[in-house]
Amino acid sequence: MRARASRAPLFQIDMIKKAMAPKFERIAPDERRARLIEASITCLAKGGIQGFTVDNICHEAGTSRGLITHHFGSKNALLAAIYASIYGKVLENVARSEMTPQSIDELVEMIFRDSFLSREYLNVWLALWGEIAVNPALQVEHRKNYALYREHIARAISAFARGKGVKVDSYDVATILISLVDGLWLEQCIDQSLLSLDRAKDLCRRTLSAVLMGST
Amino acid sequence: MRARASRAPLFQIDMIKKAMAPKFERIAPDERRARLIEASITCLAKGGIQGFTVDNICHEAGTSRGLITHHFGSKNALLAAIYASIYGKVLENVARSEMTPQSIDELVEMIFRDSFLSREYLNVWLALWGEIAVNPALQVEHRKNYALYREHIARAISAFARGKGVKVDSYDVATILISLVDGLWLEQCIDQSLLSLDRAKDLCRRTLSAVLMGST
DNA sequence: CTCACTGTTGAACGGTTGTATAGTAAAACG
DNA sequence: CGTTTTACTATACAACCGTTCAACAGTGAG
Numbered sequence A, B: 001m002r003a004r005a006s007r008a009p010l011f012q013i014d015m016i017k018k019a020m021a022p023k024f025e026r027i028a029p030d031e032r033r034a035r036l037i038e039a040s041i042t043c044l045a046k047g048g049i050q051g052f053t054v055d056n057i058c059h060e061a062g063t064s065r066g067l068i069t070h071h072f073g074s075k076n077a078l079l080a081a082i083y084a085s086i087y088g089k090v091l092e093n094v095a096r097s098e099m100t101p102q103s104i105d106e107l108v109e110m111i112f113r114d115s116f117l118s119r120e121y122l123n124v125w126l127a128l129w130g131e132i133a134v135n136p137a138l139q140v141e142h143r144k145n146y147a148l149y150r151e152h153i154a155r156a157i158s159a160f161a162r163g164k165g166v167k168v169d170s171y172d173v174a175t176i177l178i179s180l181v182d183g184l185w186l187e188q189c190i191d192q193s194l195l196s197l198d199r200a201k202d203l204c205r206r207t208l209s210a211v212l213m214g215s216t
Numbered sequence C: 001c002t003c004a005c006t007g008t009t010g011a012a013c014g015g016t017t018g019t020a021t022a023g024t025a026a027a028a029c030g
Numbered sequence D: 001c002g003t004t005t006t007a008c009t010a011t012a013c014a015a016c017c018g019t020t021c022a023a024c025a026g027t028g029a030g
Helices: A002-006 A010-020 A029-050 A054-061 A067-072 A075-096 A104-112 A119-132 A136-163 A170-190 A197-214 B002-006 B010-020 B029-050 B054-061 B067-072 B075-096 B104-112 B119-134 B136-163 B170-190 B197-214
Strands: none
Touching (some): A029 A067, A029 A075, A029 A119, A054 A067, A067 A075, A075 A104, A104 A136, A119 A170, A119 B119, A119 B170, A136 B170, A170 A197, A170 B119, A170 B136, A170 B170, A170 B197, A197 B170, A197 B197, B029 B054, B029 B067, B029 B075, B029 B119, B054 B067, B075 B104, B075 B119, B075 B136, B104 B136, B104 B170, B104 B197, B119 B136, B119 B170, B170 B197
């Protein structure tokens, strides 16, 4: 028997290696949380809030079903963490511009370059909006985040509006721009044949310059 | 025994009446479908797509659980019927204006008077958008409906733009206006403290007049 | 190497999901 | 008034939901 074992074919060795390999990876809680959030976003993108199930998420993340409760407490808490993660990156994007955009073109380009303004994230945003509107804790956080976001846009508008000698309420214009971008993006996501990304950008630029010029 | 029965107290008569009353109402299929659609919209508004369950809907409509399958075939078919019902009313609203709006104010007022642009319908729209983006049959129908909607808005814009002697691509302006309204409405729904309805209307009017004036 | 810590697993739970179906009864018809 | 039609109810079903929890095992400390 012992001799036979020593002549074991290679595939048996592979099987033994596989059997002896660790059954799971043990990583730092923060890293695991990040992976679960990433997997959740993938699930949300694929199936909307209906695809946002413990089974789906853990399968996507390659873990067992118990981990969500262990690391987040509940599925709802996970959704809140997803919101924080996504909005954090959105704010990063507008804050990252070391220099404030110097022209309308640059500003529009900055807003649209956001990676979360991609069609695959439509379902993610729909789910988040629905949750924010209902969840008071998220609503408070959203209010702060939105204010920060608009602050950045308004500052850029105010900067190059002053440069051109026009006088506008930069917060009003920022609100218009943000809403217009959201609306255009939404329609473009729902049916891409209605509107291309380039045309959406073009409409933004034209609207923005009209609003800035029209009010001397 | 017979004598005893003739002296039955009044509450017993009530109980007999109640027991003899029809156990359910038998109405025309179209009417029943309309009621189920109405109940579904209520459920969607209350709990989003998560509240859109057979149990919820039938309880809201006061029927048993079998009726959705019987009248619509499946729950998804019901959602499609809901879309058709809502978008039909939206189109009615813009078509109802016998006279095309003669000013920017009138146009903005016409768009915002739509009963479905109420905050309680946020969850309904979020659910519908998510479904349209995923369901090919709905997407085809939506493309036609959106085209009709934009056609109405564009015609109005073109009419009083010509009256003022300015020359614009009325479809571009209509797209801008619709997107802006959608975006402003969305932000206002998500957090009402950020934006009031009156301010949203005001921003619309100012944007629209700027776009129309700026291009001679 | 051994031990303790804790990240991770996986089964089990009560409850809910959408749909199919057999049977009931309301209402129209002759 | 009896008959027929079919809108409607009510149960059953398998699949799936989020959460709990006891046991397991990877990993670093000693």
